[in-house]
Amino acid sequence: MSGWHRAIAFALTAADLDLGEQQAPDLDLLVEQLSHRGWDADALGEHARAAAAAGPWPHPVPDALRAGLGAAQLYAAIGDARERYGLEVLTVLPPSRRTRLDADERRLLADVPPHFGRT
Structure with a gap:
């Protein structure tokens, strides 16, 4: 057995x-556990936005908390x-309005290897 919830909670809080x-x-159990400790959705949202403005968020999980947990499974959890x-994206940006390529972008698109098959 491992401390899954401890590691996930550290990443969030x-x-x-x-x-x-x-x-x-x-x-479901993790949400309940965090809520009992004062970390409801609003508190986590405020913390996430403040932490992301100052450094990486979710927080890097220390090695001691990750011991015995698969990296991919922890990342997915x-x-x-x-x-x-509701914190998968902290800032929603509108799509870019620019639609024309500049000269450098056109040059890069035209630059292909000789074996590409252009005739």
């Missing part, structure tokens, strides 16, 4: 919370938790 041992992440809280 930067706080090392004692959330027990789990064989696999359970998002953190992503699922972010989605659950």
Whole structure:
């Protein structure tokens, strides 16, 4: 058993919370555990925006908390938790209005290897 929820919670909050041992992440239980410790969706959203303005967010999980957890599974679990809280994208930007390529971009598009098959 591993501390899945402890590692995920650290990534979201930067706080090392004692959330027990789990064989696999359970998002419903994690949300409940975080809520009981004062980390509801609003608190996490405020923390995420403030942390992202100052450095990386989600917070890097220390090696000691990642021990025994698969890297890909942990990354996916953190992503699922972010989605659950509506924090997968912190800033929504409008699409670019620029539609014309400049001279450098046209040159790069025209630059192809000799074997590309242009005739």
